[in-house]
Amino acid sequence: MTVQLEKLILGANAFEGVSYIARSQSAHYLEYFAKEDNVLAVIEAAYNVGVRGLTCSNTANVMGALVKFPKIKELKVYPVIPNAYEYAMEASEKGILGAVLSKAKGFSMYQKFKFGLRALTKIKSVLTKDVMDLLLELLHFEMASFEKLNLGGVILHGQLTDMALTSHNPDILAIFQEVIRDSFGIEPLLATHNFGVLLPQLMEWKIKIPIMTALNSKGFMMKPSKEECEQLVRESGYQILAKKVLAGGRLTPEEAFPYLLDKKVDGVVVGIGSVPEAYHTFTVAKKILKV
Amino acid sequence: MNDAKKIRVAVIGLGKLGILHTAVVNMVPQAELVAMADVNKQLAKYIEQAGLKAPFYSDTDKMLAEVGPDAVVICTPAFANLSVVRACLARGTDIFIEKPLAHTLADAKTMAGLAAARPMVNATGYLFAHMNLFKTAKRLIDEGLVGPLARVRSAVYTSEVFSKKKGWYYDAEKSGGGAVINIASHLLYILYWFFGPARSVFARTRRIYSDVEDAATALLEFPNDLQGTLDVSWSVPGYRLPFTEIHVEGDNGTIEITNDYIKLYLYKAHRGYPKEWTTIHKIDLGSKSRFEIGAEGLYEEDQDFIERCLDRGRPAVTWADGLEVQRMVEAIYRSAERKILVATGDLA
Numbered sequence: 001m002t003v004q005l006e007k008l009i010l011g012a013n014a015f016e017g018v019s020y021i022a023r024s025q026s027a028h029y030l031e032y033f034a035k036e037d038n039v040l041a042v043i044e045a046a047y048n049v050g051v052r053g054l055t056c057s058n059t060a061n062v063m064g065a066l067v068k069f070p071k072i073k074e075l076k077v078y079p080v081i082p083n084a085y086e087y088a089m090e091a092s093e094k095g096i097l098g099a100v101l102s103k104a105k106g107f108s109m110y111q112k113f114k115f116g117l118r119a120l121t122k123i124k125s126v127l128t129k130d131v132m133d134l135l136l137e138l139l140h141f142e143m144a145s146f147e148k149l150n151l152g153g154v155i156l157h158g159q160l161t162d163m164a165l166t167s168h169n170p171d172i173l174a175i176f177q178e179v180i181r182d183s184f185g186i187e188p189l190l191a192t193h194n195f196g197v198l199l200p201q202l203m204e205w206k207i208k209i210p211i212m213t214a215l216n217s218k219g220f221m222m223k224p225s226k227e228e229c230e231q232l233v234r235e236s237g238y239q240i241l242a243k244k245v246l247a248g249g250r251l252t253p254e255e256a257f258p259y260l261l262d263k264k265v266d267g268v269v270v271g272i273g274s275v276p277e278a279y280h281t282f283t284v285a286k287k288i289l290k291v
Numbered sequence: 292m293n294d295a296k297k298i299r300v301a302v303i304g305l306g307k308l309g310i311l312h313t314a315v316v317n318m319v320p321q322a323e324l325v326a327m328a329d330v331n332k333q334l335a336k337y338i339e340q341a342g343l344k345a346p347f348y349s350d351t352d353k354m355l356a357e358v359g360p361d362a363v364v365i366c367t368p369a370f371a372n373l374s375v376v377r378a379c380l381a382r383g384t385d386i387f388i389e390k391p392l393a394h395t396l397a398d399a400k401t402m403a404g405l406a407a408a409r410p411m412v413n414a415t416g417y418l419f420a421h422m423n424l425f426k427t428a429k430r431l432i433d434e435g436l437v438g439p440l441a442r443v444r445s446a447v448y449t450s451e452v453f454s455k456k457k458g459w460y461y462d463a464e465k466s467g468g469g470a471v472i473n474i475a476s477h478l479l480y481i482l483y484w485f486f487g488p489a490r491s492v493f494a495r496t497r498r499i500y501s502d503v504e505d506a507a508t509a510l511l512e513f514p515n516d517l518q519g520t521l522d523v524s525w526s527v528p529g530y531r532l533p534f535t536e537i538h539v540e541g542d543n544g545t546i547e548i549t550n551d552y553i554k555l556y557l558y559k560a561h562r563g564y565p566k567e568w569t570t571i572h573k574i575d576l577g578s579k580s581r582f583e584i585g586a587e588g589l590y591e592e593d594q595d596f597i598e599r600c601l602d603r604g605r606p607a608v609t610w611a612d613g614l615e616v617q618r619m620v621e622a623i624y625r626s627a628e629r630k631i632l633v634a635t636g637d638l639a
Contacts, residue, residue: 016531017531018531019551020551020573020574021551021552021572021574022549022552023530023534023550023551024550026531027529030529030531031529033349047558103403158584159584162314162584163310163314163584164313165318166313166315166316166317166318166584167314167341167343168317168344169343169344193583193584194582194583194584197318197581197582216579217431218574218575219577220574220577221583222581223580223581223583224581224582225581249574250572250574250575
C-alpha cells in the first residue's frame with residue numbers, strides 16, 4: 001500500500017522546543033512557540049511558499065494554531081502518535097503502565113466496543129485481548145485530537161516503532177497498521193531512529209509500510225550507519241519520508257538539499273524555527289529538489 | 292573475544308529504565324534476553340501477553356533458580372538493590388545495576404565490598420561515560436588544552452517537579468533523596484570522572500514541592516586544589532529534558548561542556564586548536580552506536596557490560612566508581628543537614 005505524500009512537509013520539532021544545537025535555542029523555541037500565533041505565522045509562511053503538509057503531535061500550541069489557520073482544509077496533516085514526551089514525563093511518577101492506563105481511562109464502553117470489536121475481527125494476533133484493548137484505546141485517544149483535520153497519514157512515533165522492533169514481535173506494528181486503516185481509513189507510516197535495523201526486519205516480517213527516517217549528508221541519526229541506510233533507501237523499494245535533512249541544524253538548506261537529489265525519497269520533512277527561516281528553507285528546497 | 296558465545300541476560304525491575312534496558316539487551320548481538328522479573332503482577336500481565344519470548348517472573352529468586360542467567364541488569368527501586376544483588380551474587384551472575392548503586396551509602400559500600408571480593412563483572416549506569424561528546428571533553432582536559440585547572444562550575448536542571456508527587460522516587464526512605472541523588476548524581480559522576488573524587492563538600496538543599504530536596508547548591512574541593520560548584524534543580528521551567536553544563540577554567544583558557552557542544556576559549560593556540568573560540572558540536576562528532584533508543588549512550592552502556600562479561604574486562608563504570616559518586620552524594624546531604632563542611636574521607 002502506498003501513501004500519497006506531500007513532497008515538502010513542515011515539521012513541528014521547533015514548536016515543541018526541540019533543538020539539537022543548543023539549550024539557548026531550545027529555550028527560545030519553548031518561549032516563542034508557546035504563543036500559538038507564532039506557530040500560526042510559521043505555518044502560514046510555509047503555506048505561502050507552497051508547503052501543503054504538516055507533521056505534528058497533539059500539543060496545545062500547534063492544535064490551537066491549526067484551528068486559526070484559514071487554509072486548514074488545504075493542509076494535509078500527518079499526526080505523530082503517541083505524544084511520547086507526555087507519557088515519558090508521567091512515567092517517572094506513575095510508572096510506564098500507570099502513565100498508559102491513565103490515558104486509556106478516557107474512553108466510553110461504547111467506543112471500546114465499537115473500535116475494539118471491529119478491529120479484533122480483522123486482526124489475527126497472538127496478543128491477548130487485554131493488550132489489544134489497551135493498544136486500541138490508546139490509538140483512539142491519540143487520534144481524537146485530529147479527527148476534524150485533513151489527514152494524509154498517521155505516523156507512529158519513532159520511540160514506539162523502535163520499542164516494537166526490539167520486541168522481535170511483528171504483531172504490535174501489524175496491529176497499528178490494521179487499526180489505523182480499519183478504524184480511520186487512513187494509511188499508517190512508521191517513524192524510526194534506527195532505519196537500517198528496522199527495514200530489514202520489516203522485510204522479513206513482510207510488513208510493507210512507508211517509513212519516516214533521518215537522511216542527511218552528516219549521517220546524523222542514521223543507524224546503524226550512514227552507508228547502510230543509504231543502501232536501503234536505494235534498494236528496498238519502500239516509500240521514504242526523509243527527516244533531519246538539515247542534520248539537526250548543522251547544515252544550511254543550500255548544503256543539505258543537494259544530498260537528496262539522487263535519493264529515492266517521496267517527501268521531505270523540515271522543522272522550522274521562524275518565519276524568515278520558513279521562506280528561505282522551503283524556497284531553496286523547491287529550487288534544488290524541483291518540486 | 293569469543294563471538295560465538297552469547298551472554299544470557301535477565302532484566303530485574305521493569306519500570307521506565309528496566310523496559311529500556313530490556314529493549315537494548317534484545318538488540319545487542321552478543322546478548323540473549325532469557326528472563327524478565329518484576330514484583331508488579333499487573334505489569335506482568337501486560338508484558339507476558341505482549342508476545343515477548345523471554346519468560347516473566349514476579350519472583351526474582353525463582354527466576355534465578357529456574358533460568359540461571361549469566362548476567363543480570365538490575366533496575367529495581369534503589370532501596371531494593373542490595374537484596375537483589377545478594378540474591379544474584381549467590382547464583383554467581385555478573386551484574387549491571389542502574390544508578391545510584393543504593394539509597395544509602397552503607398548499602399553502596401556493602402555492594403562495592405561484595406563485588407571486590409569476587410571475580411565478577413560489575414557495572415553501573417552513569418551513561419555520560421558512554422557519550423562521545425563527554426569522552427572528547429575529558430580527553431581535551433586530560434591533554435592539558437586549557438592548562439592547569441583552577442575552577443569548575445557545573446549545573447544540571449530539568450522541568451520535572453512542580454507539585455508534590457507520589458511514588459518511591461519521591462520518598463527519601465526508598466530512593467535516598469531527591470534531585471541530588473536522582474538527577475545530580477550523573478553530574479557528580481562526570482566531575483569524579485574528569486577531576487577525581489571531591490575531597491570536601493559544603494552544601495545547602497532546598498525543598499520546594501516535595502518531601503525530598505528539589506534543589507541543591509554545593510561547593511566542592513577536588514584534588515590539586517581545584518575548586519568547584521554544583522547547582523541542581525528539577526523544578527526549573529523551560530528544561531524539557533535534563534540539561535547539564537560544566538565550565539572549566541584553566542591557565543590557558545576555558546572549556547564549556549554541555550549536552551550539545553564543547554566550546555573552547557584559548558588564550559594561546561594549543562594542540563591544533565586556535566587562539567580564542569572553537570565550538571565542537573555533538574552532531575559533528577557523530578556516534579559509533581549502531582542502535583539508539585531511549586537515551587544516547589544507553590546502547591553503548593549495555594554493550595560495554597555484555598562485552599566485558601565475555602572478555603572478563605573492566606566496564607567503563609564499575610561499582611567502585613559508583614561508590615565514589617555515592618560518597619559525594621552523602622557528603623552533600625550530610626553537609627546540608629548539619630550545616631558543616633564535610634570531608635569525604637570521613638565517609639570512607
